[in-house]
Amino acid sequence: MTTAVRTVGIRKSYGTHEVLKGIDIDVAHGEVLCILGPSGSGKSTLLRCINHLEVPDGGYAWVDGQIIGYALRGDVLQELPVHQLRQQQSQLGMVFQHFNLFSHKTVLENVIEGPVVVRRQSRDTAIAKARALLEMVGMSAREQAYPAQLSGGQKQRVAIARALAMEPRVMLFDEPTSALDPELVGEVLEVMRRLASSGTTMIVVTHEIGFAREVADRVVVMIDGEVRECGPAQSVLSDPADPRVRAFLSRFLTETPTITTSNSE
Amino acid sequence: MTQTAEQITDASRLPSAEGLRRRALRHPGHWIGGAVIVALLALLVRSFATGNIQWAVVGEFLTAPTIIRGFVWTLLITAAALVLGIVLGFVFGMMRLSANPVMRGTAALYVWIFRGTPVLLQLLIWFNIALVFPTLYIPGLIDAKMVAVVTPFVAAVIGLGVNEGSYLTEVVRGGIQSVDRGQVEAAHTLGMTPVQTMRRIILPQTIRMILPVLGNSAAGMLKFSSLAATISMTEMLNAAQRIYFINGAVIELLFVCAIWYLAGTTVLSVIQYYLERHFGRSTVVGARPSRGLRSFFKTREA
Numbered sequence: 001m002t003t004a005v006r007t008v009g010i011r012k013s014y015g016t017h018e019v020l021k022g023i024d025i026d027v028a029h030g031e032v033l034c035i036l037g038p039s040g041s042g043k044s045t046l047l048r049c050i051n052h053l054e055v056p057d058g059g060y061a062w063v064d065g066q067i068i069g070y071a072l073r074g075d076v077l078q079e080l081p082v083h084q085l086r087q088q089q090s091q092l093g094m095v096f097q098h099f100n101l102f103s104h105k106t107v108l109e110n111v112i113e114g115p116v117v118v119r120r121q122s123r124d125t126a127i128a129k130a131r132a133l134l135e136m137v138g139m140s141a142r143e144q145a146y147p148a149q150l151s152g153g154q155k156q157r158v159a160i161a162r163a164l165a166m167e168p169r170v171m172l173f174d175e176p177t178s179a180l181d182p183e184l185v186g187e188v189l190e191v192m193r194r195l196a197s198s199g200t201t202m203i204v205v206t207h208e209i210g211f212a213r214e215v216a217d218r219v220v221v222m223i224d225g226e227v228r229e230c231g232p233a234q235s236v237l238s239d240p241a242d243p244r245v246r247a248f249l250s251r252f253l254t255e256t257p258t259i260t261t262s263n264s265e
Numbered sequence: 266m267t268q269t270a271e272q273i274t275d276a277s278r279l280p281s282a283e284g285l286r287r288r289a290l291r292h293p294g295h296w297i298g299g300a301v302i303v304a305l306l307a308l309l310v311r312s313f314a315t316g317n318i319q320w321a322v323v324g325e326f327l328t329a330p331t332i333i334r335g336f337v338w339t340l341l342i343t344a345a346a347l348v349l350g351i352v353l354g355f356v357f358g359m360m361r362l363s364a365n366p367v368m369r370g371t372a373a374l375y376v377w378i379f380r381g382t383p384v385l386l387q388l389l390i391w392f393n394i395a396l397v398f399p400t401l402y403i404p405g406l407i408d409a410k411m412v413a414v415v416t417p418f419v420a421a422v423i424g425l426g427v428n429e430g431s432y433l434t435e436v437v438r439g440g441i442q443s444v445d446r447g448q449v450e451a452a453h454t455l456g457m458t459p460v461q462t463m464r465r466i467i468l469p470q471t472i473r474m475i476l477p478v479l480g481n482s483a484a485g486m487l488k489f490s491s492l493a494a495t496i497s498m499t500e501m502l503n504a505a506q507r508i509y510f511i512n513g514a515v516i517e518l519l520f521v522c523a524i525w526y527l528a529g530t531t532v533l534s535v536i537q538y539y540l541e542r543h544f545g546r547s548t549v550v551g552a553r554p555s556r557g558l559r560s561f562f563k564t565r566e567a
Contacts, residue, residue, distance in 0.1 A: 053450055083458055090456025100447035104469045104547045114455035117465060146547040166455060 001028035009059035034212035037222035093163030097175040099155040101147040108143040133161040153184030322517040335504030349426025354433025379431035388424035392496040421493035440471035473544040480537035
């Protein structure tokens with residue numbers, strides 16, 4: 001398989017705190033990569049460095065032949081003008097933890113915004129495609145609703161349709177179910193599962209170990225800004241070599257729905 | 266009502282839910298307070314009705330051509346100065362948040378100067394600007410005597426508009442900053458340029474947020490336009506003054522003005538209500554106006 005995304009030695013610090021300590025990962029075309037790890041391990045920051053919402057302090061991300069945010073001139077990474085950066089970003093679909101739907105636009109307007117404004121497609125073409133995507137995520141009935149009138153799960157499905165409308169080369173998911181009520185997680189994961197089986201290249205930062213086990217081709221586990229484990233989902237999740245990864249995963253796997261009765265006081 | 270509440274210690278003696286009536290708590294204080302205030306208001310109305318005011322004169326001048334003409338000028342000054350103020354507010358408000366320190370500094374200087382001096386003083390300076398620059402010369406555009414260009418109307422519009430703009434600069438800056446950062450990030454990941462993001466995502470949400478303040482501005486501007494009377498602009502207050510200098514009906518003419526100003530601000534608040542409803546349609550609350558307002562304005566349900 002050919003490489004779709006590669007990060008090369010990405011570093012990022014906030015003040016003296018080093019969030020990413022040189023991250024190298026590869027994602028092949030059509031592959032689903034899940035990034036797991038405890039809070040503060042840097043996995044969201046890595047995702048945001050890939051599409052340049054955060055500017056890395058060192059290293060770079062490469063997607064389908066382009067270095068994101070820079071032009072390589074000899075041994076110099078020349079920062080790109082903002083419109084060229086946006087052009088690149090428009091090819092990376094991003095789904096946020098907090099949805100970030102445009103709150104003053106309806107569901108349909110949200111989905112056609114990028115194609116009409118950035119891709120300069122005709123409104124009719126964009127609407128036809130948007131309706132097909134909304135159908136796919138099961139939101140056709142609510143195309144005239146405003147985001148404030150939707151549940152979290154509905155918002156996230158619209159956000160996925162909005163990202164897909166740009167026909168991105170890669171879909172990036174930043175904890176797409178973490179802000180949802182537990183009973184709404186399933187509907188979003190179901191959409192993502194279908195997307196994965198259609199051959200979409202996906203990088204998913206998530207806490208859903210079950211989803212990773214079932215859908216991911218490979219899993220990366222990050223701890224303290226480093227990749228501690230990387231490999232096929234089954235082997236990493238069931239038999240991690242690194243002791244800290246083992247500790248992290250065991251904590252998750254014991255979180256089975258047993259009812260605790262500790263509130264006896 | 267005076268029956269003492271009974272305490273039931275045995276749970277088996279509790280009455281069933283059916284057959285129990287509910288009685289709301291009485292608020293006798295509301296009635297007493299209301300009656301006192303109504304009485305005071307009645308006294309106030311009586312004082313004005315029997316006071317030394319010739320209400321016939323008020324009625325007579327309410328529609329006098331001079332007053333109406335003055336009110337039209339008042340409205341023109343208000344509208345023009347408000348438009349100027351809003352435009353300046355948005356331009357400088359965006360400059361305040363520019364990445365370019367020169368832009369930021371210029372906008373800060375503008376706010377510092379025009380918010381830091383009295384608007385009456387600014388009006389007088391604009392009116393007398395010809396003392397500083399006797400001629401206005403822009404190559405290929407204008408070459409004229411300043412006194413001919415800066416009429417009292419122009420001075421009033423520029424003075425009030427530039428002053429209002431300095432306040433609105435801060436309002437717009439605050440409005441833009443209160444738009445959720447995630448909205449901007451989403452626009453960027455779709456590939457929208459800074460200009461597209463500002464125009465299509467940030468500003469529409471900013472306008473929704475600052476509309477109540479703009480409503481205040483409009484009402485304030487209508488009233489502040491009376492300051493133009495001091496630079497010999499014959500807006501409504503000036504017109505009224507000219508009349509009472511001759512006929513001596515001071516209070517009557519001032520009341521005429523008060524009535525027109527109140528009419529103006531009332532119309533403005535109705536306009537504001539509709540604008541807020543239009544821009545608030547994407548919020549759940551805004552989508553369904555409260556019953557009270559709906560019946561008050563007799564609007565149909567969308």
